[in-house]
Every structure is written in structure tokens, then in C-alpha cells.
Amino acid sequence: MGTLALGCDVLMASRSVTPFLLVGATLFCLGLFTVLTRKNAVAVLMGVELILNSANINFVAFERMRSMSGTPLSGHIFAIFVIILAAAEAAVALAIVLSMYRNFHTSDVDQATLMKG
């Protein structure tokens, strides 16, 4: 491991993509915390969206730092596919939450214990 390169340049967003990666890491941790602690299924899904957004920030940032060799804009296209999959995931997952609310009259994930042994 190298030493921490904490120069002034590293934290300047116009010269380096490191600040964007830091924002992505922070957003990922916030989303993970939301997923781990929330009981409401809708709030858990909001945490999942935060995680997907942080991954997208990393994809776009890496595309920016990449040299122009190879296929252009692969990072952007990957980010677009992630957004599309997030839309599909949100639609199906919220339909499942509605179905669960109809059956259990709650949307708390720890109340749906029908399959618990």
C-alpha cells in the first residue's frame, strides 16, 4: 500500500476524479446502512436505489478518467443499463410490496414471517 497522497490536487474535482469516487463511496455506505436498518420494505428499496446511484457515479467517473483508447463511452452505456434495470427492479419490487401489504396488512419486512420455521 502506498502512502496516502493527500495533496491539494487530489481533492480538487477539476483535476482529479478522486472526489467523485469519495462521494460514490459515501453514498454506497449510506444506502447500505438504510438497507440494513429499515423495517419498512419501501425504505429498504430506497436504500437499494442509493447503492445503484453510487455505482453509477463510479462508472461515469471511471469513463471520465479513461484515456480515449478502446471503445468510447462504455462507462456511460453501462450506467444507462443500470438505470434501466433499476426502473424494472423498482416496478416489480414495489408491486411485491403492495401484494405483501394486501396479505399481511403491513409493509414491515420483519412482520412477513409466514415461511419462518
Add this chain to the structure above:
Amino acid sequence: MEGWKELLYNVAFWVLTVLTVGSGVYVALSKNIVRTGFSLLLTFFGVAGLYALLEADFVAALQLLIYVGGILVLFLFAVMLTHKITDVNLSNESSSQGGPFFAVFVLWIFLVYVILATKWPDAPKFGRQATVEEIGRGLMGKWLLPFEVVSLLLLVALIGAAYLARPLAVKVIEPLGSKKA
């Protein structure tokens, strides 16, 4: 980049970062789920701004269109439909927070250390052309197969969501006079 442009860029970055991370913290900690949903809106706006700063204009536009216009509205619908309208206290209880907070904090320290200890290549100069044309050629060329598969997946998700969310049993209309007591 000249001095004042660079300064402007950095100021915009930090404003967007504060917006994104601040509303993200609110999403993680708020007790009221409606407020959680609306602060998620601010998070999505901030992330779209970060995309724009990274010269990803098309991804930023898609972020606004799909996340803010579609997914967030879906979330708010789900929040409203899974609570009774008279339910004033829209509960958003958390389970125990100590253990998860510690684990996530350790993970965050680790990630920050790795990001700062790695020597990333310098970002190239600004001034990329608009990305829409390249992305369109890519989607119709090299990434044609994933593009078609995703369209099929969207169709499947549409049908599946509509099937899952519809009412369970259709009420049978009984003929007149056959009503039992």
C-alpha cells in the same frame, strides 16, 4: 482550464456534493417515510448534477427523466398505497442501529483509504463533444444484443408488475334472486 472556470467547477462540485450526501444522510436517518422519499428526490438531483460535471450529459438527462420522473413517483405511490390515509404517523421504524452503523463506518473508512491510497490516472482535459451521438451508435452497434435483451426484460417486468399488483379475486356478480341469507 482557466482560473475562474476551475474555481466555478469546484464550487459547483462541492455544492452538489453537500446536496447529495446531506439528503442521503436524511434518507438513511429520517423517521418519516414521506420526507425520506422527498429527500431522495434531492439526492437524485445532486447525482444528476455530478453526472453533468463529469461530462456525461446524456446520462444526466436520463437520471432526471427516469429516476426523478419515474422511479421516485413510483416510490411515492407505494408509500401512499401501503398506508391508510388516516394513518397520520407514517411509520418508518428502524431496527437496532448500533451494529450496522459500526460495520458500515468501518467499510466507509476502508473505502476512503483505498481510494486515497491508489494513484488514479489524471483526468484528461475538458471539452468532450456531446455524447448522444456516440451512445446512439454504440447502442445500435456493439451493444445491440444487450439493448434488445433489456427491451424484453422491460416488457417482462411490466407484465409481471401489473400481474402482481392487481387485486386478488374479481368479485363474482351473482344473478338476481339467488341471494342467500
